[in-house]
Amino acid sequence: MAPELALGGLQSWMQSVIVHPGPFDAALASPEATALLPPERLGDVLLPSATLAAGERIGIYHEMYLLRMAEALESDYPALAHFFGETRWPALVRDYVCDHPSRSYTLNLLGRSLADWLGEARGVPRRGFCQDLARLEWAVTEVFDAEETPRLDAQELEAVPPDAWDQVRLVPSAALRLVELRWNANEWLDSAKGDDHDHPKPRRRDAWVAVFSQSYAVYRRELSHPAFNLLRDLAAGHSVGQALAAALRRRGTPGPEALARWFQEWASDGLFTRLELSARLPG
Amino acid sequence: MNRFGFPDLGIGIGLRASHFGEILARWPELDWFEVLSENYMDTGGRPQWVLDQVAERYPVALHGVSLSIGSTDPLDREYLRKLKALADRTKARWVSDHLCWTGVVGRNTHDLLPLPYDEATLRHVIGRVRQVQDALERPLAIENPSSYLAFAASSMPEWEFLARLAEQADCALLLDVNNVYVSAFNHGFEPERYIDAIPADRVVQYHLAGHTNKGTHIIDTHSGPALDAVWALYARACVRTGPVSTLFEWDEAIPSFDEVRAEAAKAAPLRGVAALATGTHGA
Numbered sequence: 001m002a003p004e005l006a007l008g009g010l011q012s013w014m015q016s017v018i019v020h021p022g023p024f025d026a027a028l029a030s031p032e033a034t035a036l037l038p039p040e041r042l043g044d045v046l047l048p049s050a051t052l053a054a055g056e057r058i059g060i061y062h063e064m065y066l067l068r069m070a071e072a073l074e075s076d077y078p079a080l081a082h083f084f085g086e087t088r089w090p091a092l093v094r095d096y097v098c099d100h101p102s103r104s105y106t107l108n109l110l111g112r113s114l115a116d117w118l119g120e121a122r123g124v125p126r127r128g129f130c131q132d133l134a135r136l137e138w139a140v141t142e143v144f145d146a147e148e149t150p151r152l153d154a155q156e157l158e159a160v161p162p163d164a165w166d167q168v169r170l171v172p173s174a175a176l177r178l179v180e181l182r183w184n185a186n187e188w189l190d191s192a193k194g195d196d197h198d199h200p201k202p203r204r205r206d207a208w209v210a211v212f213s214q215s216y217a218v219y220r221r222e223l224s225h226p227a228f229n230l231l232r233d234l235a236a237g238h239s240v241g242q243a244l245a246a247a248l249r250r251r252g253t254p255g256p257e258a259l260a261r262w263f264q265e266w267a268s269d270g271l272f273t274r275l276e277l278s279a280r281l282p283g
Numbered sequence: 284m285n286r287f288g289f290p291d292l293g294i295g296i297g298l299r300a301s302h303f304g305e306i307l308a309r310w311p312e313l314d315w316f317e318v319l320s321e322n323y324m325d326t327g328g329r330p331q332w333v334l335d336q337v338a339e340r341y342p343v344a345l346h347g348v349s350l351s352i353g354s355t356d357p358l359d360r361e362y363l364r365k366l367k368a369l370a371d372r373t374k375a376r377w378v379s380d381h382l383c384w385t386g387v388v389g390r391n392t393h394d395l396l397p398l399p400y401d402e403a404t405l406r407h408v409i410g411r412v413r414q415v416q417d418a419l420e421r422p423l424a425i426e427n428p429s430s431y432l433a434f435a436a437s438s439m440p441e442w443e444f445l446a447r448l449a450e451q452a453d454c455a456l457l458l459d460v461n462n463v464y465v466s467a468f469n470h471g472f473e474p475e476r477y478i479d480a481i482p483a484d485r486v487v488q489y490h491l492a493g494h495t496n497k498g499t500h501i502i503d504t505h506s507g508p509a510l511d512a513v514w515a516l517y518a519r520a521c522v523r524t525g526p527v528s529t530l531f532e533w534d535e536a537i538p539s540f541d542e543v544r545a546e547a548a549k550a551a552p553l554r555g556v557a558a559l560a561t562g563t564h565g566a
Contacts, residue, residue: 007404010436011384012388060432101391145326
């Protein structure tokens with residue numbers, strides 16, 4: 001056997017033991033680990049110390065793995081971790097990283113599939129609420145790390161004549177995420193700040209939230225349903241004319257003055273970075 | 284002076300998000316910052332904005348945890364490209380990472396896992412350090428890890444492995460004195476022997492930190508102040524190398540900026556003694 005393969009086999013065995021979701025004994029005896037090194041041959045590979053057996057020594061790495069994953073996920077999902085609590089959160093992390101282990105040099109991406117995973121995982125309490133809370137917290141994480149692009153000046157927007165709206169597209173800021181919620185996750189996320197943690201009970205509540213950054217601070221703004229739909233269409237690349245026409249066909253869209261206020265507010269929040277003329281327009 | 288001509292930056296601390304507010308508010312006096320590479324490679328938001336300002340005002344060096352120099356997986360070329368871009372952007376004085384592997388078969392455990400110290404592994408790591416240095420177009424500083432297990436296959440002590448690696452790959456060394464202490468406890472060797480065997484002219488940086496003694500073993504937690512015994516090892520090393528850029532790491536229950544800086548400042552008199560001993564005072 002080539003030396004490189006010997007090192008590769010050793011690393012594959014160590015990794016299979018370290019990332020195993022079960023107790024350490026089960027990790028050593030798992031089919032993946034046993035195929036590379038039967039447990040009874042552990043002493044051929046690892047040495048004991050004066051105070052620890054060989055198995056206990058690799059057990060240190062096994063124990064630290066899930067603690068590290070839990071810490072990383074909690075940094076992106078502090079409210080969700082709080083909702084699950086100290087007992088259930090580690091179990092959720094264990095099951096999640098089993099299905100979605102890190103394959104990147106950065107832990108920042110570890111949690112990107114959590115919301116979808118919560119929709120399918122077994123035994124998730126208040127599944128819809130948890131998914132909404134996860135989607136909202138992930139949006140906050142993405143916005144925090146997104147580039148803060150220059151903001152579109154409101155006057156630049158006002159200078160566009162109505163007959164040019166069909167040719168004008170508003171390019172959204174890189175630090176804008178739009179999240180549609182069916183549960184009171186936004187309210188719950190507000191309550192997770194500070195130390196008192198007086199949380200509302202999870203309940204059904206439709207909410208439409210824009211998550212954006214301004215001067216490198218992340219904000220969440222709840223929008224009306226019509227405003228959210230219009231903003232979503234604009235962010236998706238529809239021309240201003242197309243998006244407005246679609247908005248006016250929907251029930252509940254207010255008159256021109258209110259629409260103008262929305263645009264001013266969105267420009268003030270820096271939700272758009274620039275105008276594009278005759279850009280590729282969705283049909 | 285080390286053989287690479289890297290400057291003695293003085294005494295620094297790690298750039299941590301919990302200190303961003305304090306740093307931005309008063310630009311405190313500090314010789315230099317060490318920056319965790321992976322935390323800034325994919326962000327365009329607040330972390331990058333802060334780093335850009337820090338790099339304008341202080342010398343910085345990059346320190347990574349995901350190079351995985353000892354892995355049998357291929358080197359991650361995208362990671363290296365981004366690392367070089369970050370080093371260029373921040374005018375990093377040097378780039379460092381650990382003598383370890385972090386994962387195989389495309390997976391990342393995000394732990395600094397130990398390697399067997401044998402001839403085959405040495406050849407493997409030498410080849411990869413050369414590739415990394417070519418990709419980064421600068422010397423790489425390799426840090427001695429702390430470890431909790433030892434391999435039956437090892438045919439040489441860690442200090443010999445590091446010395447031969449540095450010589451044959453022509454790389455620099457980052458000597459983590461706390462890691463020497465931790466590994467000496469865990470593996471039962473004399474830390475002074477380790478310190479005395481490191482090629483002094485390749486040491487471009489020191490790390491110091493606190494740790495957690497579990498009784499049967501020590502975990503490198505970067506928590507709290509460093510032990511007197513660790514400072515004594517640092518003093519011993521400095522007398523061999525002369526004053527070298529020194530960095531205090533604190534990553535668990537991180538106190539205020541001033542408290543971390545005060546702990547780091549304990550290195551100053553020991554550097555002074557080393558300067559006198561090596562005739563580099565005022566050099």
